[in-house]
Amino acid sequence: MRGIERLTPYITSALSLIPIAAIIALTSLITYHGLGGLSWRFISSSILRGGVYEAVIGTLLLFSGATAIAAPLGVLAAVYLVEYAPRSWLTELVERAVENLAGVPSILYGLFGFTLFSKLLGFGISLLSGWLTLACMMLPIIVRSSQEALRMVPKSIREASLALGASKWTTITRCVLPAAAPGIATGVILGVCRVAGETAAILLTSCFYTMRGLPRSPLDPVLSLTYYLYILIVAKAGDTPLEVIFALSLLLFLLVVALNSTALILRFRYRGVKRW
Amino acid sequence: MVRIKIQTNSLNVWYGDNHVLQDVKLAIPEGHITAIIGPSGCGKTTLLKSLNRMVELIEGSRVEGRVLLDGRDIYDSDMDPAELRRRVGMVFQKPNPLPMSIYDNVAYGLRVRGIDDRAILDEAVEEALERAGLWSEVKERLRDSAFNLSIGQQQRLCIARALAVGPDVLLLDEPCSSLDPISTSRIESLLTRLKNDLTLVIVTHNLQQARRIADYTAFLYMGRLVEMAPTEEIFENPREELTRNYIKGRFG
Numbered sequence: 053m054r055g056i057e058r059l060t061p062y063i064t065s066a067l068s069l070i071p072i073a074a075i076i077a078l079t080s081l082i083t084y085h086g087l088g089g090l091s092w093r094f095i096s097s098s099i100l101r102g103g104v105y106e107a108v109i110g111t112l113l114l115f116s117g118a119t120a121i122a123a124p125l126g127v128l129a130a131v132y133l134v135e136y137a138p139r140s141w142l143t144e145l146v147e148r149a150v151e152n153l154a155g156v157p158s159i160l161y162g163l164f165g166f167t168l169f170s171k172l173l174g175f176g177i178s179l180l181s182g183w184l185t186l187a188c189m190m191l192p193i194i195v196r197s198s199q200e201a202l203r204m205v206p207k208s209i210r211e212a213s214l215a216l217g218a219s220k221w222t223t224i225t226r227c228v229l230p231a232a233a234p235g236i237a238t239g240v241i242l243g244v245c246r247v248a249g250e251t252a253a254i255l256l257t258s259c260f261y262t263m264r265g266l267p268r269s270p271l272d273p274v275l276s277l278t279y280y281l282y283i284l285i286v287a288k289a290g291d292t293p294l295e296v297i298f299a300l301s302l303l304l305f306l307l308v309v310a311l312n313s314t315a316l317i318l319r320f321r322y323r324g325v326k327r328w
Numbered sequence: 329m330v331r332i333k334i335q336t337n338s339l340n341v342w343y344g345d346n347h348v349l350q351d352v353k354l355a356i357p358e359g360h361i362t363a364i365i366g367p368s369g370c371g372k373t374t375l376l377k378s379l380n381r382m383v384e385l386i387e388g389s390r391v392e393g394r395v396l397l398d399g400r401d402i403y404d405s406d407m408d409p410a411e412l413r414r415r416v417g418m419v420f421q422k423p424n425p426l427p428m429s430i431y432d433n434v435a436y437g438l439r440v441r442g443i444d445d446r447a448i449l450d451e452a453v454e455e456a457l458e459r460a461g462l463w464s465e466v467k468e469r470l471r472d473s474a475f476n477l478s479i480g481q482q483q484r485l486c487i488a489r490a491l492a493v494g495p496d497v498l499l500l501d502e503p504c505s506s507l508d509p510i511s512t513s514r515i516e517s518l519l520t521r522l523k524n525d526l527t528l529v530i531v532t533h534n535l536q537q538a539r540r541i542a543d544y545t546a547f548l549y550m551g552r553l554v555e556m557a558p559t560e561e562i563f564e565n566p567r568e569e570l571t572r573n574y575i576k577g578r579f580g
């Protein structure tokens with residue numbers, strides 16, 4: 053018994069090394085095989101010529117469109133919940149729902165998006181359906197982080213503004229939102245992170261295997277990095293050199309890491325600065 | 329005879345079931361400093377906040393009775409709370425600058441009224457800071473964040489900010505409780521100067537402070553107004569036993 057107790061610190065620190073080891077293994081594997089194939093030419097030439105250009109642009113289009121929809125909606129919802137809605141069982145319910153939605157598997161979002169946007173609303177397999185589906189995935193995260201950021205703004209700031217004869221809305225737009233902005237921005241980026249590696253949801257709503265070239269309207273399908281990787285692995289296994297698959301994986305990996313680090317840095321900086 | 333600026337009649341305030349102000353009848357004389365004293369939790373802040381309807385922002389609050397400002401009930405449905413708060417400004421216990429520059433803090437109240445003319449703002453900001461005795465200390469760094477000021481300066485900034493919108497009345501809730509003695513005495517002399525063109529109501533825990541600067545003092549106890557009289561009288565010769573005990577430091 054005593055022996056185990058003495059060993060506990062060593063065991064726990066050894067255990068904590070496992071995830072670190074896993075990350076190092078994954079990173080080195082992808083880098084080792086992918087670095088050779090990853091080049092500016094690879095990124096900027098069409099998939100017809102062995103590159104991933106359409107998938108890169110498609111991914112950017114999907115992210116930015118979904119963010120443009122989800123960010124304002126999410127922030128407005130958070131403002132309503134924090135500043136206006138009276139505390140009641142209904143707001144409590146909404147908040148629980150938002151919390152749980154953040155954990156729903158993405159394939160269910162895909163199914164939901166396919167049913168509602170692609171079929172019911174008739175947007176088909178398209179960029180637009182992808183935007184709306186991804187926006188639904190991002191929303192809970194943005195709402196939650198924005199709520200947190202708004203709640204961190206001290207009551208005394210609201211009081212100061214109201215006591216000077218500002219209306220409630222003016223107080224929110226001129227004092228509360230600017231004060232909460234770094235926290236809200238972190239939330240938006242975390243929302244983007246949530247969908248950054250997303251495959252299932254867009255697989256069902258916005259991508260076609262046969263899609264070539266860039267979408268010409270929001271109602272056209274797109275290719276994304278994740279989807280294209282999936283196709284290369286599953287459908288064209290054997291046809292594609294391993295180097296290309298790993299180069300694509302590395303690109304995706306770097307993208308996700310960059311997004312997550314941005315969120316982390318923002319959050320860290322935000323915490324470090326005492327502003328009131 | 330002094331003119332009455334604010335008159336409350338059977339003012340009652342509840343927070344949920346907690347009846348925190350009971351039948352308060354209080355007359356605040358114009359152009360003077362009135363101090364409100366009383367033990368912690370007796371309702372001083374609540375009373376102050378009912379004079380500019382800030383109390384309505386507290387969840388679960390309910391107000392009954394009348395508060396007349398220049399003879400007009402501020403709880404009338406056609407009274408705009410924002411307009412009221414421009415006429416009855418407020419300074420809080422803890423300095424609470426807005427997260428923006430010194431200049432923007434002082435200009436804030438004018439800007440939210442739609443005044444954007446640079447020259448008008450510049451002039452108003454300078455005048456307000458001058459009146460609050462802060463101008464010479466900050467005129468070189470108006471663009472700095474207000475949080476870079478010392479606590480005492482921050483509190484004077486909050487006073488300047490309140491003055492900038494041109495109120496008739498200034499409510500101050502223990503404005504010196506977080507300040508050092510030097511900052512405190514600066515604010516006291518500032519308030520004494522301000523009463524020439526303002527009506528001031530100050531809540532304070534510091535009886536010496538009430539004695540030094542207040543013309544009238546009101547003693548509040550457990551949500552009731554025990555008595556109000558010229559400061560001299562309250563301290564030298566109070567009518568009520570309760571007041572006497574409080575002044576002598578027997579409780580609170």
Ligand SMILES: Nc1ncnc2c1ncn2[C@@H]1O[C@H](COP(=O)(O)OP(=O)(O)OP(=O)(O)O)[C@@H](O)[C@H]1O
Pocket residue numbers: 343346348366367368369370371372373374375386387
């Ligand atoms: N936001 C609130 N919600 C519910 N009850 C409150 C709230 N603020 C104050 N109270 C209660 O109302 C009563 C009066 O509070 P108030 O803040 O007016 O007292 P005070 O005289 O200013 O006290 P202090 O000297 O400690 O500042 C107290 O019993 C307090 O517990």
Ligand SMILES: [Mg+2]
Pocket residue numbers: 372373374501
């Ligand atoms: Mg108080």
